[in-house]
Amino acid sequence: MTDIKTGPANPSRRTAIKTLAGAGAAAASLPLWARYTHAQTAEPIRIGFQMHATGIGSAYGRWYDRTTQAAARLINEAGGINGRPVEIITEDDGTDPKRGAEVVEKFANQHKCDIAYGTLFSHVVIGSAPRAGELKLPYFVVSEGHHVASGMLNRWTVQPGITDVKSQVKSMAPFVAENLGKKVTMIFPDYAFGHDHRDFFSEAIAEQGGEVIAKLAIPPSETSFTKYFAKIPRETEVIYHVMVGPAVLTFVKEMGEFFGPSRPQIFGFIDSLEAVDLASPGLEFLEGTYFWEGMPRYAQPDQTEFDKHYREAIGIDENGASVNDPKDVSTYAHMFGCWETLYVIKAGMEAAGYAGPQDRQKLIEAVEAMTEWPESNEHPQGPKLFNGKTHQVFGPQYISVVENSRLKVVQTAAMETGFYPDEVDYTTQSF
């Protein structure tokens, strides 16, 4: 290459003047945007929302965002937290652990957030939590992973809005063993989330007198599944599946094509079909199969006032889709966690008399001291019990059957069925 091009190194006079003018305007308005620095009471409480806006978690991210914005709006309409408005500061983490840690850092140092919040995917939580701990930034995750209660994270990381996977799985085992069958083949993605299911469910079904006779681990990037189904043992009574990601429709469709008219009982986690319309072509095969739901997507006959209030605030119809677009299906079984977490943050900040970043430790201590939250507008999914030692919340779980492409709740597992002995006591750790 011999041609020489003028570029940013030789700025024209016009660009230089533009830059100067911009800087001048910023300097002139400095008193305006710096006015809150000494008037802390009027300054909003800044909640850094780590959003999976892009990457594999983006379908969840979009609905976590809508739920978060709706809850924040209601909190502000009701007078904010400690008389201060709440401001949600959103950063995309690309569903990527490395960027997750950077986003947490940005919240603390650049946006001057009071807390960080809202992460779902477990690898992002695990990648981000250590940085939050180092920055001494309260980190409220909505991830359903067992990593909080297992003790692998730190005192600054809390999960007060959604039950963890160990508890969910444990409360499903009695239903599976009693109603569907005792010989189970598990199909799960080959990474931490799937391994949690594999380990906890194998243990839980054994307690019920059942047995996992085959475990099929599927690589996360797989796009075709028929070849794995050939490994399902003939005597299987129940198939337990927890596939996630964009290939899940293929998974279900190919499972239908594989079994044809003679299928075993099938139990799955709705994680597979969050944000997916159950009336999609290819999903006919799921008729009569069972799902775990964190919160029933389709409004049930015994729908509570709280569920109505919650749906209305976010803009969700009785089928769990956006009121503006019935094809835009929500991640209903998980996103309530955002809503409930924000209300826990509010309650915690009020109990701690939170005034600013110097009170971050008090906030964590206040949340640790909490125990019970009744079913209410703040906790529409159901009553909750919070374990301050393990930083983990427990709530009821729902089991639904697919009927006419809708989910009908057949059993509600009480939160007690998901209890397990504590594995950590974060309150003994130093800040």
Next chain:
Amino acid sequence: MDFGPHLLLAAIEGAVTAAVLALMAAGLSLVFGVMRVVNVAHGEFYMLGAVLAWVVASTLGAHPALGFVAALAIAPLIVGAVAAAADMTVLKRLDYDPERTIVATIGLLYILQQLTLMGYGPEARPVAPPFNQRLALPWVEWGDGGVQLYWPWGLSVTTYKLFVIGAAGAVLAGLWALMTRTRIGLVMRATQLDGEMALAFGIPVERVYAGVFGLGAALAALAGVLIVPIQQAHYLMGGDALLLSFIVVIIGGLGSLAGTVIAAILIGMSDGIISVFFSPTLAKIIATLLVAFVLVFRPQGLMGKPPR
């Protein structure tokens, strides 16, 4: 499942993978062969094909077969036009300089991906197949009375999967005929052999380049349309497909259609069979190892011609 039926099932699955892969890699190989451009955005054209298939099928809203046939015709045309436009507005301005075109197509990759995310959203959406009959397949065994046929549990294929294999074969045969039997093919091959000389003989090389880039992208889009009733349209689906196509093209020899097809069958089948009997990770390891061996011992690929 017994060994025999299991192997058959794995082979059928592998053949579907191979068919789609061959189409896509043929496009990548064509672009490299004629233009010497490594098109990193090729996977995104595949994704665009799938996404547009969903758009066309859901806008028409008619019978699934009608929507699918319309998508089969429209999606590759649109994607081809987009690619030709990208060639004329971006790649041409870079004088097809190898390094800079790689960077430019990486940029194109992100632009296409993010625009899809903004417009189409993050969901995986299905397109109904035009027909999808489950065919239970029989297997033979030696019983008391000699050879018997029986229907093993789960051994089946769908008519649509068979159609994908057939359609890919037909398109590749058409592509081969286009390259070797028509004037357009002659012009492309002339440009491939020596661009400057072709220009001197009055071949409009710039238009050939735009056409080839469009054709390559249209092939990827066609693969996307064919796969979308089996998988779903998703804005990130181009990534893995691109990687596999590169593997296929390197093994087969850049710019060689026959080599591409052979390599696609090799990779598709081995992926199907090895991942069934051993582990999917091993299948990936072997594919990557194969690439390394090809690069060391036969850098031009199985069927590629050594540089002169």
